[in-house]
Amino acid sequence: GVWLQGEDFMPGEQGFGGFGALFAAYVDISWSHSVQLMAIVSIPIVAFMWAMYRIRAKYALAIFFACISHPLLDMVFHDANFLMGNRARTRVSYNLWQITWLGPFLFALEVLMAYVPYRMWLRTKKPITDDKNTLAEIAKWKGVFWQISITHNMASWYIASPAMQWAFYRHMPQPEWAFGADNLWSSAIFAATLWSWTIALYPLRRLEALLVP
Numbered sequence: 001g002v003w004l005q006g007e008d009f010m011p012g013e014q015g016f017g018g019f020g021a022l023f024a025a026y027v028d029i030s031w032s033h034s035v036q037l038m039a040i041v042s043i044p045i046v047a048f049m050w051a052m053y054r055i056r057a058k059y060a061l062a063i064f065f066a067c068i069s070h071p072l073l074d075m076v077f078h079d080a081n082f083l084m085g086n087r088a089r090t091r092v093s094y095n096l097w098q099i100t101w102l103g104p105f106l107f108a109l110e111v112l113m114a115y116v117p118y119r120m121w122l123r124t125k126k127p128i129t130d131d132k133n134t135l136a137e138i139a140k141w142k143g144v145f146w147q148i149s150i151t152h153n154m155a156s157w158y159i160a161s162p163a164m165q166w167a168f169y170r171h172m173p174q175p176e177w178a179f180g181a182d183n184l185w186s187s188a189i190f191a192a193t194l195w196s197w198t199i200a201l202y203p204l205r206r207l208e209a210l211l212v213p
Contacts, residue, residue: 029087030081030084030085030086030087031084031085033070033071033074033079033080033081034071034080034081034082034083034084034085035068035071035072035080035081035082035083036082036083036084037084038067038068038070038071039064039067039068041067042063042064042066042067042068045063045067046060046063046064049063075092075093075094076094076096077094077095077096077097077106078093078095078097079091079092079093079095080092080093103158107154107158110154111149111150111154114149118145122211124213125211125212125213126211126212126213127210127211127212128210128211128212134210137206137210138207138210138211141203141206141207141210142203142207144203144206145200145203145204145207148199148200148203149200152196152197152199152200153197153200156193156196156197160193161193164189
């Protein structure tokens with residue numbers, strides 16, 4: 001892809017070899033963080049869901065917006081582009097993550113952004129039975145979901161990641177131990193962190209088994 005001269009690190013600059021994505025894959029950010037690519041990705045997902053489950057149009061539209069939500073939110077918190085393959089055009093960046101004093105407010109905002117759709121989902125459900133054991137299980141898995149989401153998912157981004165960057169840049173030899181640079185070990189740590197976020201889906205799966213429309 002085409003990057004932004006003077007804003008993005010160029011290949012070879014400060015040990016930077018490109019935009020690494022999920023270990024051990026490689027995806028140029030000019031493609032991965034584009035609304036256009038995510039819209040294209042949503043097409044086979046919708047087709048599969050329709051073929052397997054005969055989903056309705058509203059469900060298909062929800063999948064489409066879920067796919068494009070990542071680059072759209074990145075435009076607010078970081079940066080992303082509408083069209084794929086060229087960060088020099090259709091790029092939007094409000095870069096809220098780079099405003100240090102906004103950190104606590106952004107943390108609260110992201111929790112709210114998770115809580116509102118979660119509550120909307122719960123409003124469409126009811127317990128499969130009203131016995132005490134079922135209600136206790138529902139309460140337990142609700143608690144597990146929020147414990148994982150806040151203490152692990154959010155803390156790993158807002159606390160662990162900045163702490164690791166500070167520690168590695170301050171106490172480890174540079175640039176070979178630069179945390180977040182395009183090297184194998186930092187890509188592996190970054191990928192493992194992202195993969196670990198999917199643990200929060202397990203309590204939602206347990207809740208799904210205890211609730212009915």
